Amino acid sequence: MKLAEVIERLGLEVLVPGDLGRRVRWGFCSDLLSDVLAHAQEGDLWITHQRHLNVVAVAKLKGVAGVVCVRGLHPSQEVLAKARKEGVTVLASAEDAFEVAGKLYGLLSP
Amino acid sequence: MAPATKALYKQVFPVKSDLESAGKVSTEVRRILRSLGVEPEVVRRAGIVCFEGEMNIALYTKGGRIILIVRDDRVELLFSDRGPGIADIDLVKQPGYSTAPDWARELGFGAGMGIPNMEANSDRFAMYSRVGVGTVIRATIFRRCHETCGGNRAPGT
Numbered sequence: 001m002k003l004a005e006v007i008e009r010l011g012l013e014v015l016v017p018g019d020l021g022r023r024v025r026w027g028f029c030s031d032l033l034s035d036v037l038a039h040a041q042e043g044d045l046w047i048t049h050q051r052h053l054n055v056v057a058v059a060k061l062k063g064v065a066g067v068v069c070v071r072g073l074h075p076s077q078e079v080l081a082k083a084r085k086e087g088v089t090v091l092a093s094a095e096d097a098f099e100v101a102g103k104l105y106g107l108l109s110p
Numbered sequence: 111m112a113p114a115t116k117a118l119y120k121q122v123f124p125v126k127s128d129l130e131s132a133g134k135v136s137t138e139v140r141r142i143l144r145s146l147g148v149e150p151e152v153v154r155r156a157g158i159v160c161f162e163g164e165m166n167i168a169l170y171t172k173g174g175r176i177i178l179i180v181r182d183d184r185v186e187l188l189f190s191d192r193g194p195g196i197a198d199i200d201l202v203k204q205p206g207y208s209t210a211p212d213w214a215r216e217l218g219f220g221a222g223m224g225i226p227n228m229e230a231n232s233d234r235f236a237m238y239s240r241v242g243v244g245t246v247i248r249a250t251i252f253r254r255c256h257e258t259c260g261g262n263r264a265p266g267t
């Protein structure tokens with residue numbers, strides 16, 4: 001499913017658009033950066049509570065489809081500027097990680 | 111070990127002992143590798159190795175440096191720092207082992223996966239350390255698709 005459609009169906013807020021035409025492969029939930037580097041796959045939508053600069057670096061390193069900041073946590077302007085520069089999609093939701101992941105699973109599972 | 115071919119590119123990056131600018135070197139290394147036309151998969155692996163090594167220098171040491179060497183057949187990343195050194199290398203290589211302080215864990219460090227990730231994304235990986243002096247890591251990634259690639263490397267390792 002295209003990222004733009006996932007955003008619409010999940011009612012996500014777009015903080016940095018990046019490439020909204022990308023295909024979302026699956027989701028990945030983690031707040032541990034090395035865990036994401038070890039186990040997330042290219043094209044995954046990364047659901048997390050982390051919102052500092054290294055999130056952008058890790059998202060770029062893994063080529064995730066985007067980062068979803070949950071529970072209303074928004075990254076700083078500095079982080080968003082870096083995401084814009086690197087072309088990393090940053091999304092936000094007021095819902096918690098469980099709800100966002102559950103809805104995404106429902107959307108993507110065969 | 112296969113004789114190394116001539117270096118096409120070499121650069122030294124200092125790494126400070128704080129998280130302020132941590133992540134910059136791996137971003138820069140990826141940019142350089144891409145501009146040199148290095149294969150995307152090699153750039154991806156080198157980026158992960160560099161990020162983990164850079165974070166460890168920033169988090170656990172008094173500072174150090176990373177040297178990037180690009181050759182015809184391989185990319186090398188050399189990490190060195192000014193201590194405290196590592197007493198038990200086998201222990202820190204174990205997935206899950208971490209001494210990250212609480213403040214770093216809150217930022218998402220401390221899975222104990224950094225060194226295992228570095229090893230998993232390298233074709234050759236060697237660590238040397240002396241307590242009180244410092245640690246040196248050499249990570250080598252072969253450019254598989256390159257015609258001069260090969261030598262004594264087992265496929266898929």
Ligand SMILES: Nc1ncnc2c1ncn2[C@@H]1O[C@H](COP(=O)(O)OP(=O)(O)OP(=O)(O)O)[C@@H](O)[C@H]1O
Pocket residue numbers: 033034035162166167170171191193194195196202207208209210218219220221222223224225226245
């Ligand atoms: N350059 C270094 N000098 C001294 N100690 C180090 C160095 N690099 C790693 N260590 C030690 O090895 C441990 C394991 O490192 P590793 O990178 O695998 O995991 P981590 O940094 O604790 O967590 P993660 O990388 O998953 O965020 C660290 O917690 C630290 O105690």
Ligand SMILES: [Mg+2]
Pocket residue numbers: 162165166220223224225
């Ligand atoms: Mg680490």
